[in-house]
Amino acid sequence: MRLVTFRLDDAADRLGAQLDDRVVDLAALAEHAGVGLPADLLSLIRSGAAASARARDLLGTDPSGWPAEAVHRIGDVTLRAPLRPGKIVGVGLNYVEHVEESSRSLDTAKELPDRPVLFGKPATAVTGPGQPILHNADLTEQLDWECELAVVIGRTAHRVAEQDAWDHVFGYSIMNDISARDQRRSGQWFFSKGQDSYAPFGPAVVTADDVPEPMALDLSLRVNGVVKQKSNTRHMLFSIARLIADISSGMTLEPGDVISTGSPSGVGAGMVPPEFLTPGDTVEATIEIIGTLSNPVVDAR
Secondary structure: OEEEEEEOOOOOOEEEEEEOOEEEEHHHHHHHHOOOOOOOHHHHHHOOHHHHHHHHHHHOOOHHHOOHHHEEEHHHOEEEOOOOOOOEEEEEOOEHHHHHHHHHHOOOOOOOOOOOEEEEEOHHHEEOOOOOEEEOOOOOOOEEOOEEEEEEEOOOEOOOOHHHHHHHEEEEEEEEOOEEHHHOEOOEOHHHHHOOOOEEEEEEEEEHHHOOOHHHOEEEEEEOOEEEEEEEHHHEOOOHHHHHHHHHOOOOEOOOOEEEOOOOOOOHHHOOOOOOOOOOOEEEEEEOOOEEEEEEEEEOO
16 A cells, blocks of 8 residues: 555645545545544554554445545645654665765764664654755755655564564655754764754655565655666665664664665765755655655755
């Protein structure tokens, strides 16, 4: 399933499923069928496999019997961030070529890390498709991009073995790990990566059953139509399963949490000369199967 959160006009956010160029209002469809279904994606995930199965069954019914108010053209709705995670665990230096460019431009170690490099982003950093990335020139002159595969946790993970990690994945999305490179503080990344709007997320969460090879997805990023990043998730230093096992060794991952699995090379700080985002730019992060997450950069002052 390709699950989205959407809004009609100024109404409240709704849980939907995207089918080609249509968005199906799952709550309206459930009400019509007399079936109970959580009203938002985070609640759906937390409700477990049975709730997801009900949603899938509803989408498998004959569309000719769906109420008209449950189906919308995608151009008539506004897609929102799919959910607001309980926590976002970021992964640094998880592509070999990015380790090299970071050592040149960001003073990180030249050696490949022997364990995942982890940091946090707050839920307040999340913003949705089409929503602005805030550029505050009082705080940064080095606003940078990073296209990353986002893993959405579906089951509580605590001390999970690597071979069991896949059972804890609900689905996948895109996160653009926006970073103010000049706001790292004594080597700490939280403020650099955690400011408001620094976690564009979406446009959908594609359930794990529809992403058969998550470790073989093409990903790319464009700024104003120019390709800056282009890679494949097979080049991750630490696989998704390894990340889940490592993080859950000391931190409980809960349903709806997100792991942003790291960026390939091609970030602005690594360009010669360096390139950074400014108001008026448009950033498009694309991952195979999932789609494209597009956000404008605006002046926040």
